Amino acid sequence: MAAPKACVQCGKCLEVCPLFKATGREELTPRAKFFLQTLDPSQGLNEKDFKSLASLCLSCGRCAKNCPQNMSGPDLVSQLRFESGGFVQTCWDIWLARPGLLWPMAAALSRFSPESLPEPFGSAGKRMQALFASGPAPWAELKPAVHFEERKAVLFKGCTARYARNHWADKAAKIMDSMGMIRCAEPDFACCGSSYGSAGLLDRQKEVRKRNISCWQEAGEPMMVTFCATCLKGLKEYSSEDFSGDSELRNRWLESLTPLSSLLSDAEVVLSDECPPQVAYHKPCHAPQDDSDLRLVELIAGQLLVPVREDLCCGFGGVMQLGAPRLSREVGKHCLDRLTADLAPGSQILTGCSACVVQLATLAKDEYFASHWLDILK
Amino acid sequence: MKDYPEKLSRLHKKFLKNLFPGNESSFDEGALLACGVDASREHARPFGLVRPRETSQIAELLKWAAKERIPVYPRARATNKVGGCVPVRHGVVVSMLDMNRILDVDARDFVTEVEPGVITADLQKAVEAQGLFYPPDPASLKISTIGGNISTCAGGMRAVKYGVTRDYVLGLEAVIPGGEIIRTGGRTHKNVVGLDLTRLLVGSAGTLGLITRATLKLLPLPETSASVLIGFRDLSGCLKGAESVFSCGILPTAMELMDHNTIRALELHFEVPWSSGTGGLLLLKIDGSEESVATDLDRIEQALAAVETTFMEKGAGEEQEKLWELRRVISPAAFNLAPDKQGEDVAVPRGKVARAIEDYHEIGTELGVIVLCFGHLGDGNIHVSVMYDKSISGQNENALLAKKRIFQRTLDLGGTLSGEHGIGLTKAGYIRMQLGETELRLMNGIKRTFDPRNIMNPGKVV
Numbered sequence: 001m002a003a004p005k006a007c008v009q010c011g012k013c014l015e016v017c018p019l020f021k022a023t024g025r026e027e028l029t030p031r032a033k034f035f036l037q038t039l040d041p042s043q044g045l046n047e048k049d050f051k052s053l054a055s056l057c058l059s060c061g062r063c064a065k066n067c068p069q070n071m072s073g074p075d076l077v078s079q080l081r082f083e084s085g086g087f088v089q090t091c092w093d094i095w096l097a098r099p100g101l102l103w104p105m106a107a108a109l110s111r112f113s114p115e116s117l118p119e120p121f122g123s124a125g126k127r128m129q130a131l132f133a134s135g136p137a138p139w140a141e142l143k144p145a146v147h148f149e150e151r152k153a154v155l156f157k158g159c160t161a162r163y164a165r166n167h168w169a170d171k172a173a174k175i176m177d178s179m180g181m182i183r184c185a186e187p188d189f190a191c192c193g194s195s196y197g198s199a200g201l202l203d204r205q206k207e208v209r210k211r212n213i214s215c216w217q218e219a220g221e222p223m224m225v226t227f228c229a230t231c232l233k234g235l236k237e238y239s240s241e242d243f244s245g246d247s248e249l250r251n252r253w254l255e256s257l258t259p260l261s262s263l264l265s266d267a268e269v270v271l272s273d274e275c276p277p278q279v280a281y282h283k284p285c286h287a288p289q290d291d292s293d294l295r296l297v298e299l300i301a302g303q304l305l306v307p308v309r310e311d312l313c314c315g316f317g318g319v320m321q322l323g324a325p326r327l328s329r330e331v332g333k334h335c336l337d338r339l340t341a342d343l344a345p346g347s348q349i350l351t352g353c354s355a356c357v358v359q360l361a362t363l364a365k366d367e368y369f370a371s372h373w374l375d376i377l378k
Numbered sequence: 379m380k381d382y383p384e385k386l387s388r389l390h391k392k393f394l395k396n397l398f399p400g401n402e403s404s405f406d407e408g409a410l411l412a413c414g415v416d417a418s419r420e421h422a423r424p425f426g427l428v429r430p431r432e433t434s435q436i437a438e439l440l441k442w443a444a445k446e447r448i449p450v451y452p453r454a455r456a457t458n459k460v461g462g463c464v465p466v467r468h469g470v471v472v473s474m475l476d477m478n479r480i481l482d483v484d485a486r487d488f489v490t491e492v493e494p495g496v497i498t499a500d501l502q503k504a505v506e507a508q509g510l511f512y513p514p515d516p517a518s519l520k521i522s523t524i525g526g527n528i529s530t531c532a533g534g535m536r537a538v539k540y541g542v543t544r545d546y547v548l549g550l551e552a553v554i555p556g557g558e559i560i561r562t563g564g565r566t567h568k569n570v571v572g573l574d575l576t577r578l579l580v581g582s583a584g585t586l587g588l589i590t591r592a593t594l595k596l597l598p599l600p601e602t603s604a605s606v607l608i609g610f611r612d613l614s615g616c617l618k619g620a621e622s623v624f625s626c627g628i629l630p631t632a633m634e635l636m637d638h639n640t641i642r643a644l645e646l647h648f649e650v651p652w653s654s655g656t657g658g659l660l661l662l663k664i665d666g667s668e669e670s671v672a673t674d675l676d677r678i679e680q681a682l683a684a685v686e687t688t689f690m691e692k693g694a695g696e697e698q699e700k701l702w703e704l705r706r707v708i709s710p711a712a713f714n715l716a717p718d719k720q721g722e723d724v725a726v727p728r729g730k731v732a733r734a735i736e737d738y739h740e741i742g743t744e745l746g747v748i749v750l751c752f753g754h755l756g757d758g759n760i761h762v763s764v765m766y767d768k769s770i771s772g773q774n775e776n777a778l779l780a781k782k783r784i785f786q787r788t789l790d791l792g793g794t795l796s797g798e799h800g801i802g803l804t805k806a807g808y809i810r811m812q813l814g815e816t817e818l819r820l821m822n823g824i825k826r827t828f829d830p831r832n833i834m835n836p837g838k839v840v
Contacts, residue, residue, distance in 0.1 A: 005713055009417045011457045011521045024429065024475045025401075025409065026456075032412035035421070043423075045407055053408040068647075068710030 005069045007034035013063035013073065018285075018313030019056065019327065022334035028056055028327075030063040030073035037076070051080050056324050058317035058331065059198035060285035074198055081200020081319070136348060136369040138378040139274040140300050144179045145266035152222035153181040153258075156212075158231040159191050160354035168354075168374045172227050172260055175377075179263060184222050187215035194234025194286075199319035209242045213253065221252055227260045227374060229293065229353040233286040261352065261373070262292035269300050272378070276369075277344040279304045282335070282360060284353035285313050293352030297373055301350075312338055314351075316359040332363040340368055350376065379831065380447045382467050386425040390446065394470070397438055398428040402476075413471045416456035416463045418804050424451060424465040429473045433551065433559060433590040436472070440588065440833075441557030443470065449836050450555075452584035454495060454523040458530055459721055460802030462583050466837035472588060474525050480504050481591070488596045489548065489565050494525025494589050498532075501594075511599040513540035516798070517706050525589055531581030533798035535632040535663070535705065538756030540597075542798065544580045551591035552579055555829045565593055578824070583800055584835040586828040603631065603665035604675055605698035608682060609656035609689030613637055616658030617732040620755055622681040623662065628674050633756030634661040634705050637735065639715065639765075640752040644704060646714035652689040660755070661705055663698070708752050708761075715748050716765035720777050722805075724788040725759040725797030734791055738762050741783045745776040749784075759797030785811055806839040 013030040014020055020029045027036075033054045036044055045053065057077040064072035153176055161168040176183055189212050196205035212235070216224060226232045235257050243250040279301040281294055298305055315331025317324075339349055339360075345367035349360055352373060360370035383390075386405075394403050404410070404427045415421035430436050443450050449469025456463050465471055478495030485508050492501060498519040502512050515534035516522060522532070528550070533542040549563030563569055563576035579586055610616040616635060623630065636644070636659040644650055652659065664674045675692065682690075693701050712719055726734045735751045742749030742764065753761035764780045766773040785795055785808055795805060795812050810818070821840075828834070 006717070008710055008713065008719075009415060009419050009456075010710055011417060011455055011518065014455055015520050024473075026473070027406075027408040027412035029412075032408075032415075035415050036408065036411060039411065044411055049407065068707050069713065 005071070007031060007038075007071050008069060009035060010068065012066050012068060013071075016062035016066045016311070017073070018058060018060055018062065018315060018331050018335070022315070022331040023327070027053060030057075030067075030071065030076070033057075033073065033076060034071060051083075054080050056320070056327060058285075058313060058315060058320055058328070060313045060317075062285055062313065078197055078200050078202070081198075082202045083200075136276075136371055136375060137274050138376055139272045139276070140376050141270040141272070141378045142175065142264055142300070143268040143270070144175065144264055145268065146179050146263050148180045151181050152184055152220055153225055154184045154187060154216070154219055154222045156189055156192070156224050156226045156231060156235065158226070158228040158354050159195075160228070160358065165354070165357075165372070168227065168372055171374045171377055172225065175260065175264070176225060181223070181225075184219040187219050189215050192231040192234030194230050194237070195318045197234070197237075198317075206242065209238050213238070213242060213249075216253065216256070217249075221256060223258050224253075224256045225258050225260050225263075227352065227372070228355075229259075229284040229287040229291075229351075230355055232257060232259055232288070259288075259292050259352075261296040264296050265292065265299065267296075267299070271300075275304065276346055276348045277304070278306055278347040280306050280339050280343055280347065280349045281308045282312065282314065282339060282349055282351040282356055282370075283308060283310045284351055284356045286353060291352075293373060297350050297352075300373070300376070306343065309338060314356045314359040316355040318355070328359070329363065332359050336360065336363055336365075336368075340365070343368065348376065382447055382449055382469065382836070383425075386448075386470075390448070391426070393442060394426055394428060394439075397435055397442075398430065401429070402431065403428045410471075413453060413456075413473060414465050416461060417459045418461040418464065418802065420461040420464045420803055422464050422466045422468065424471040425468050426470045427473060428470060429476045431476050433553065436553045436588055436590055437557040437559055439470075439472065439557075440553050440555050443833050444555040444557070444831055447831050447833060450588070450833050451835055452525075452529065452588050454526040455497075455518075455521050457518040457522045457526065458802065459723075459799050460796075460804045462530065462800060462802040462835075462838065464803060466803065469833070469836075474523070474588075477525075477590065478523075483508055483510065483596075485510060487565055488567070488598075490594050490596055492524050492592055492594065494523060494528070494592065496524045498522055498524055498527055505596055506599055509599050510596040512546065512594060512596055514543045514546060517709065524592060524594070528580050528589055528592055529582065529584050530800050531798070533754070533757075533759060535634055535702075535754060537754060537759070538633055539629050539631045539665075544577060546595045547576055547580050547592060548595050549593035550576050550579050550589055552587040552589045554587040555831060555833050559590075560587070563593065567595060581800070581840070583802065583838060583840050585825060585838060585840050586834060588834070600665035601667045602671050602694070603663055603698070604671050604692060604694040605661065605663045605701050606675070606678060606693075607651070607689075607691045607701045607704070608660045608662070608687055609652040610658040610660070610685070610687055611655065612657040613735060614658075614732070615686055616660055617755075619660050619682055619685045619687070622685055623660075623678055626677050626681040628664065628677060630662045630756060631665045632661070632663040633754070635659070635731075635752060635755035635760075636661070636705075636708065637739075637751040639748055639750040640708055640712075643711045643714045643750060644708065647707060647711035650704070651691055656688045661701060663702075705752075709763075712750055712763050712765055715750065716767050718766050718768045718773075718777070720764040720766070720781055721799075722762045722764075722781060722784055722795075723753070723759060723797050723799045724762060724784065724793055724795060725757070726788055726791045726793035728756075728758045730791040730793070731755055731758055731760065734760060734788065734793070737787045738784055741780050741787070745780050745783075747773065747776050747780050749780065754797070757797075758793070782808070801839045803838060809839050 059074040157169040190208035193205040312335040349370040364370045449467040451465040453463040477493040482491040516532040638657040748765040750763040766777040768774045
């Protein structure tokens with residue numbers, strides 16, 4: 001990516017910023033934050049207020065893709081969060097560092113929470129249930145056309161599948177086996193680092209990146225299969241510094257990253273009678289331009305798939321779950337209202353990002369099921 | 379006359395909070411600062427921000443504002459480049475973003491009725507779904523709103539064939555200072571009753587009243603369109619190419635020019651499709667039926683055969699958008715040449731474009747600043763960007779000098795200081811170069827009739 005220049009207040013970020021689209025609040029736009037950053041405290045906000053306002057960012061990265069000046073809202077926020085630290089970051093750090101222990105505990109406790117709890121506790125309860133929820137009844141079977149001979153591969157499960165939605169990992173492993181991949185013993189991977197980065201926990205991000213690279217090397221540099229768009233983006237963003245400047249190693253790493261859906265584009269699809277009346281695909285903000293998850297959902301759902309909107313963010317926003325849950329929910333509802341505008345009751349919303357699944361499942365009305373595309377596979 | 383207040387009193391705030399409950403009003407520092415800047419990068423801090431949902435709220439607001447002499451600054455997406463929405467006298471910013479409904483699209487009347495906060499591209503999509511066409515297409519169309527486009531009489535690239543925003547506004551509803559609601563024009567495409575208040579309000583930059591609803595003219599959607607990007611060795615080749623196209627009897631939908639400095643800025647911005655040695659570009663669009671577009675394309679190619687070209691790329695359907703994206707990113711890409719920009723959008727009679735551009739380049743050379751010319755060759759509206767580095771001693775002064783000389787040269791050629799951006803704050807000091815005392819007196823009289831206490835967008839020049 002080219003080096004950032006300076007914000008010229010052109011407003012192209014307003015076209016895509018999900019916070020602005022959902023709230024209409026100009027002060028939440030990247031344009032406003034870059035402007036406020038240029039003001040000295042005598043004219044503008046004091047440092048604390050500026051950081052707290054600028055931190056209200058979902059780190060979706062849409063502004064950065066649309067900015068003619070290569071400015072990135074998430075990079076600004078990540079740096080600010082890194083410089084300021086604070087209680088919310090610490091909580092997020094702990095939450096990501098001990099998922100095996102904390103996530104099931106929080107889910108269990110959430111069952112005792114009355115519905116009427118004030119925010120953020122109210123939606124946190126629902127969210128914890130969504131994190132561990134089971135998927136809909138499977139209604140599609142895939143028979144992969146691709147077959148590998150002697151190809152070593154490893155599944156990068158991501159935190160959600162590793163600690164909550166284990167069945168995604170089981171299904172992905174089964175698909176890999178059916179394609180003849182030789183699956184390595186599961187390395188002790190950590191978080192992909194994406195969530196740490198957006199929360200400004202940059203030291204922690206470096207630590208997990210190093211660990212993941214070394215696990216991958218110890219496993220013999222196998223093909224690294226992913227099924228979460230955010231994990232894939234997080235893994236692709238490892239910098240040359242993370243590889244101690246070894247550009248060949250970094251290239252091999254990048255080449256090894258393979259979305260599971262990209263291996264299934266020629267698969268044979270068999271649908272069962274349980275298929276829903278309609279399917280909507282939610283394109284994650286972190287999905288690559290050429291989104292193989294979308295192509296797979298098109299292959300599976302065919303005529304059931306309603307026209308795909310590429311301009312909606314689910315509003316998950318990582319650390320925003322702790323820092324500004326109401327705002328996250330407002331964006332999520334804005335997204336769901338549009339995703340389900342013409343959707344028949346009983347329809348399913350499929351996506352390819354773990355965080356999007358959790359957010360959409362938390363906020364979707366009972367008549368719709370939001371899930372990962374892996375959920376619908378037998 | 380009573381001075382503008384130096385701050386809002388407790389009673390003022392109470393009034394605003396009652397009229398604009400919940401998140402319809404804000405006095406939060408971050409929100410106030412953020413709504414005090416626009417694409418000119420000039421800024422000021424208002425005392426309050428309100429977000430009306432109904433015309434009746436605006437009527438109440440302007441009744442109160444006139445009585446209390448509180449400045450009122452209409453605002454939408456703030457993409458204008460002349461400081462048009464900067465609240466220089468503080469007061470209250472009125473964000474029209476929540477009045478964003480398309481109220482009616484009528485394929486029999488060829489008319490649409492909209493609220494001002496509708497995004498122009500969204501309106502275009504909505505009418506196109508019914509086989510209709512709203513042609514004005516300012517470069518900001520995916521961001522800017524109909525209300526903003528009307529207030530500034532936004533132009534665009536299709537102006538050469540289809541005209542500008544003014545040509546599509548049939549009627550308006552607006553609230554004037556004191557709170558009265560006026561309705562000008564109507565749904566008919568012809569209307570000669572009374573003075574044309576609709577045209578007066580279009581381009582008045584929020585200085586006469588606050589537009590709350592617009593009735594816009596629509597056309598049938600052309601069946602198809604195609605675009606051609608043509609490279610030439612230099613500017614004179616480029617202008618010869620343009621003459622050849624016009625002389626073969628075709629009026630393109632759009633005809634955009636890019637000079638050698640624009641080409642350099644784009645080359646530094648991303649990978650470009652043209653070959654090296656290209657010193658001037660023409661970007662053309664034609665529309666019509668499948669047959670007429672194919673015929674026109676052939677005729678354009680034949681007409682250009684007599685001119686030396688370095689490159690040609692054609693595009694149809696969605697494909698042509700990538701060609702137009704090149705045009706849309708020029709403004710930000712210009713910063714690849716120097717960190718500071720002074721952008722003008724002068725217009726000269728079409729036959730004087732070549733002379734004007736040569737003179738503008740000469741002014742740049744004389745003063746040691748980079749002058750970049752691009753824009754609407756088809757209608758003589760040339761965007762002239764003076765790129766400079768204010769950290770280098772003397773550059774700031776030379777950029778200002780260049781601006782004045784460019785304006786003078788433009789007027790000498792029978793042109794105007796601004797084709798579409800307006801005067802606002804950044805060109806306020808130059809208006810007397812173009813307008814005479816009598817004309818200014820008449821305009822000031824009109825302003826006083828609408829707004830005797832000068833509360834609408836004060837501090838600006840239209």
